[in-house]
Amino acid sequence: MRYGYSGKILRVDLTNRKAWAEALDEETYRLYPGGKALAAYILLRELGPGTDPLGSGNILILANGLLTGAPFSTATRFSAVARSPLTGAFGESEAGGFWGPELKLAGWEAIVMTGRAADPVYLWIRDDQVEIRDARHLWKRDPEEVQATIRQETTEKLARVLQIGLGAENLVRFGALTNELRHFNGRSGMGAVMGSKQVKAVAVRGTGKYLETAYESQPIGDLGKRLARAVKEHPSSWDLQVKGTPGLTAGLNAAGILPTRNFHQGAFEGVEKLRWEAYEKELLTARRSCYACAVRCKREVKVDDRYQVTDAYGGPEYETIAGFGSNCGIDDLQAVAKANELCNRYTMDSISTSSAVSFAMECFEHGLIGPKETGGLALHFGNAEAMVRCVELIARREHIGDLLAEGTRRAAEVIGGDARFFAMQVKGQELPMHDPRGKVGVGLGYAINEAGADHLTAAHDPTLSNPDSLSFRGAQPLGITEALAPRELSARKARNYAVLENWNSFEKAIGLCFFGPAPRSFIPVEDVLTAVRAASGWDVDIQDLLRIGERATNLARLFNVREGFTRREDTLPERLFQPLENGALAGIAISREEFALAMTALYELKGWDPVTTVPSRTRLAELGIEWAADLVGV
Ligand code: SF4
Numbered sequence: 001m002r003y004g005y006s007g008k009i010l011r012v013d014l015t016n017r018k019a020w021a022e023a024l025d026e027e028t029y030r031l032y033p034g035g036k037a038l039a040a041y042i043l044l045r046e047l048g049p050g051t052d053p054l055g056s057g058n059i060l061i062l063a064n065g066l067l068t069g070a071p072f073s074t075a076t077r078f079s080a081v082a083r084s085p086l087t088g089a090f091g092e093s094e095a096g097g098f099w100g101p102e103l104k105l106a107g108w109e110a111i112v113m114t115g116r117a118a119d120p121v122y123l124w125i126r127d128d129q130v131e132i133r134d135a136r137h138l139w140k141r142d143p144e145e146v147q148a149t150i151r152q153e154t155t156e157k158l159a160r161v162l163q164i165g166l167g168a169e170n171l172v173r174f175g176a177l178t179n180e181l182r183h184f185n186g187r188s189g190m191g192a193v194m195g196s197k198q199v200k201a202v203a204v205r206g207t208g209k210y211l212e213t214a215y216e217s218q219p220i221g222d223l224g225k226r227l228a229r230a231v232k233e234h235p236s237s238w239d240l241q242v243k244g245t246p247g248l249t250a251g252l253n254a255a256g257i258l259p260t261r262n263f264h265q266g267a268f269e270g271v272e273k274l275r276w277e278a279y280e281k282e283l284l285t286a287r288r289s290c291y292a293c294a295v296r297c298k299r300e301v302k303v304d305d306r307y308q309v310t311d312a313y314g315g316p317e318y319e320t321i322a323g324f325g326s327n328c329g330i331d332d333l334q335a336v337a338k339a340n341e342l343c344n345r346y347t348m349d350s351i352s353t354s355s356a357v358s359f360a361m362e363c364f365e366h367g368l369i370g371p372k373e374t375g376g377l378a379l380h381f382g383n384a385e386a387m388v389r390c391v392e393l394i395a396r397r398e399h400i401g402d403l404l405a406e407g408t409r410r411a412a413e414v415i416g417g418d419a420r421f422f423a424m425q426v427k428g429q430e431l432p433m434h435d436p437r438g439k440v441g442v443g444l445g446y447a448i449n450e451a452g453a454d455h456l457t458a459a460h461d462p463t464l465s466n467p468d469s470l471s472f473r474g475a476q477p478l479g480i481t482e483a484l485a486p487r488e489l490s491a492r493k494a495r496n497y498a499v500l501e502n503w504n505s506f507e508k509a510i511g512l513c514f515f516g517p518a519p520r521s522f523i524p525v526e527d528v529l530t531a532v533r534a535a536s537g538w539d540v541d542i543q544d545l546l547r548i549g550e551r552a553t554n555l556a557r558l559f560n561v562r563e564g565f566t567r568r569e570d571t572l573p574e575r576l577f578q579p580l581e582n583g584a585l586a587g588i589a590i591s592r593e594e595f596a597l598a599m600t601a602l603y604e605l606k607g608w609d610p611v612t613t614v615p616s617r618t619r620l621a622e623l624g625i626e627w628a629a630d631l632v633g634v
Contacts, residue, residue, distance in 0.1 A: 002026055003215035004066050004535030005034070006107045010130060012123065014197050015056065015115030019123070019130045024109060030538065031624055034065035034109060036092055037509035037552035039081035042112060043090070044555050044628060049562045053085035053189070054171055054196040056116035062103075062162070062202070063111075065511025066535055069104035069210045069291070072224035073231060074516025074523065075531075076101060076290040079508060080190035086173045086352070086407050087428040089565060090450040090556040093176075093190050096290035096513050097183025099204065102160040106206025113197060122163075122201040124154055127208070135200040140166060142345055143181050144312045150203045163201035164191045167346035167395040171195055172405040174352035174430075178344065182298065182314030183290065186349035187429065188451050215537030219530055227523060228294040234470060234522035240297040240515055243276045244287070245318035250275040252322070256584030257438035259431075260326040261381050262358040263424050263575050266435055267583030270331025274321055282333050285311055295515060301337050307388070309337045313344035319455075322433035323354025328361060329381030339391050346395035355430035356404040357390045359411065362422040368415050375399035424573050427452035427565070434460065437576055438585050440489040441497045443595070444602060447570045448501075450556035458500035459520045461486035461493075474518030477525040477542055478503055489594040491601035498605045499546070506549030550606075551623045554615050557608070562632045567613050570599065 007029065009022045024038075032041040039061040051057040060082045067075045078100030084091025103111070106127050120135040133153075138146045147161045160179060168175030168191030175191030176184050185191070211217035231237045239247055249271065252258040256266040272278065279299075286300035301315035316324075316336055324330060324339040343350040357379075363369045364379040371377070375393065377386040379400075393401025403411045408423035408430055424431045429452025436443030445457035463471045467483035478499050482492055500519075507517055510532065517523045529542055560569075572590065579589045603610040607619030614634045620626045 002029070003537045004213055005029060005109055006213070008108055010108050010111045010125070012111060012113045012132070013115050014113060014117040014121070014132075014199065017117070017121075017132050019132060021128070031548075031551060033509055033536070033548060034068065035063050035077065035079040035094070035509040035511055036081065036505060036556075037548055038110060039063040039079050039092070040090070040552050040555035040559065042110075043081055043083070044559050044631065047083060051083055053083045053088065053091070053193060056197070058082050058193055058196070060113040060190065060193045060197060061110060064100050064104050064109055065509055067531055068511030069101035070214075070220055070531065070535060071210060071292050072220065072531070073227045073293045073295055074513035075511055076293060077508070077511045077513055078103070080177055080185040082190060082193040083563075084188040084429075084451065085171070085192050085196075086189040087452045088563060089427050089452065090559040091188035091190060091193070092451045092556070093185035093187040094456070094508055095177065095179060095183050095185040096293070097179040098291045099160045099162045099179035099183070100511065101291040102204045102206050104206065104210065105208040106204050107208055111202065113194075113199065116196065117198040120198045120200050122150065122199065122203060124150075125202070125204040126154070126156065127206060138200045139169065143178055143347070146201060147181060150201060154203060154205075156205045159203045159205045161201050161203045163347075164195050165345055165347035167348035167405075168192050168195040170395065170397050170405070172348050172394060172397070173407045173410075174349040176347045176349045178347050181312055181344070182288065184344070184347070184349075186351060187454060189349075191347045214535045216534045219534035223527055223531055224292070227527075230522045231294045236471070236520060237295050237515065237522040240295050244297045244299045246279045246299060246316070246321055247276045248318040249321055252434070253326070254584065255438055256580065256586070256588075257435040258326050258583075259322055259433045259435050260582075261329050262327060262362045262422060263431070263435060263573075265582045266438065266580040266585050268326035268329075268331070271326065273331040274325045274333055274336070278333055279321070283309075283315060283337050288314070290513070293513070297515060303334050303337055305334060306332070307334045307338040309334070309341050313341050316340035316350070319433045320350040320354065323351055324357070324387060327354060327358045327433065328387050330384045330387055332384040335384035335388055338388050342388070342391045342395065348391075348395060351432050352407065352430040353391060353394060355424055356394060356408055356411070357387055359408045359422050359424065360390060360400055360404055363415055363419055366418065368417050368419050369400060373400045421574055424575065425453060426572065427569050429453050431573070435576075435580070436572070437580055437588050437590055439486045440590060440598075441486075441493055443572055443576065443590060444494065444497045444598060445501065447572050447599065448602060450553070450560050456504065456514045458497055458504050463519055464496060471519045474524060478519070478546070480519070487588070489591065489598050491598065494598045494601040495605060498602060501553065502546040502549040504549065505553045506545050509548050509552055547623060551625055554620060554623060554625060555628055557613065557615060558628050558632045558634070561612070561614055561634060565613070567599075567603075567611055570613065
């Protein structure tokens with residue numbers, strides 16, 4: 001008997017316009033209970049090496065976790081996984097919102113799309129009924145119009161619509177997916193993969209009830225009530241409720257790690273105009289949430305002034321404020337909100353898009369590109385109008401936008417000269433807006449993460465730097481016993497990172513948002529365990545949960561090994577080994593030697609070869625995935 005999951009995967013062959021259900025057995029699901037874990041299992045087994053990420057051979061997997069759709073805060077996430085067109089590596093991106101829970105309530109754990117439709121289509125899923133519908137009339141249309149049209153055509157006002165906009169249709173390599181217009185699978189170019197398959201949208205309506213599938217519903221119901229109150233008791237979740245992620249801007253500036261002018265600096269002289277108080281005054285219209293989440297960290301904005309910004313696509317998060325603000329040398333919050341709206345409307349990852357703009361600005365400042373390439377734009381740091389226009393050019397693939405749409409690594413190769421030093425990327429994926437010179441564990445994550453630079457691979461160093469903090473105490477059940485300074489780069493830091501990475505990878509497997517569980521936030525580790533046991537009926541402990549996360553990471557690593565990735569790609573942009581030019585950490589750089597030693601320690605902790613990064617057979621056997629070594633031939 002299975003609990004907490006349906007055991008059903010929806011297979012869609014787009015080339016032959018066929019869809020069917022496939023059964024998922026319990027033994028497999030226990031090892032890979034959804035999300036990143038299940039998707040990595042499917043991708044590694046089914047995708048041949050060397051497949052063109054934007055060709056019909058790529059496989060796009062949308063996978064819920066065991067707890068996605070459970071009625072408690074932050075149980076909202078699903079993973080989108082494919083070979084990434086941005087990196088050529090394992091591509092992965094998680095989103096909250098409403099679409100994942102709706103798919104779960106429709107009775108599906110995952111959708112696996114193969115092939116390529118001859119003409120644009122959308123999928124319509126109503127519980128176990130699935131249709132592949134014509135979407136030619138929706139192609140090139142904005143998400144707001146598409147969502148309204150699909151709801152009208154399906155006569156289902158409550159249909160949840162996952163879709164792509166113009167940028168992803170134009171195969172911008174960091175094209176994203178959006179659901180409910182405001183929630184994004186931003187990273188790794190998963191929207192571009194869906195665009196390459198000519199799938200405009202996946203709409204779903206489910207009428208099931210999560211608790212009816214659970215082994216024991218009472219503990220989950222009790223947890224839901226308790227967590228609704230607990231949100232207010234933890235400083236991290238309460239801060240998120242009051243300010244959302246825009247509340248981070250001023251603090252990171254004061255700490256000297258607010259990326260400024262393409263990571264040259266860590267403090268921005270215009271931060272007063274970007275901080276939360278300015279956001280609240282100048283932009284904010286409302287607060288919103290994801291499915292059943294009491295944190296309510298989403299912000300709604302509207303502007304009718306220097307720029308017109310609709311409230312249809314959600315407000316800028318911290319990453320977007322820093323990306324289009326300080327990192328482009330811009331202190332105009334309205335321009336930032338406009339750039340955010342364009343990214344969301346055209347479904348492009350705002351981290352990679354803003355990084356592409358700051359990269360282009362640095363190239364412009366150095367004369368590597370000029371008005372001829374930019375279509376006349378004076379792309380200097382600080383030019384807000386040029387920044388907004390550049391986002392349009394990327395989505396439409398016009399002028400310099402066509403090259404930037406390829407990502408900064410490819411753009412730098414074409415531009416040549418010093419441009420390669422201006423591309424702030426790892427494995428081809430652009431850095432999020434957290435400077436690892438002030439929190440070095442984040443740098444280990446940027447370097448080692450299979451999908452390239454990402455800030456959601458583990459709790460950030462400051463979370464575990466104070467032994468008296470709620471967060472540090474919350475990490476004890478995971479086996480973390482040492483509070484370490486944010487800038488300590490050592491084997492001890494590598495150990496903490498390895499544990500936290502396994503925990504975060506597990507969260508992605510079961511569908512929990514980064515802002516929910518301890519140590520980052522308000523859901524104690526023991527409560528996560530209670531929820532997993534109550535949902536599934538499995539007799540598991542915390543070490544079993546960590547192993548789920550580690551297993552998923554090892555599968556992703558083996559995927560990369562098969563594609564030819566080695567330690568050479570697990571590195572950081574050269575600039576991070578250079579000193580910051582200003583702010584609280586002026587003169588501080590990451591030490592190359594310490595970084596190399598910590599990375600070696602991390603590989604050893606993981607049981608990976610420190611040169612090839614191939615996982616050892618012993619470790620894979622302990623994780624129950626020796627089959628994967630046979631498959632990859634290592
Ligand atoms: S914490 Fe914020 S992003 Fe996470 S599920 Fe809740 S509302 Fe969504």
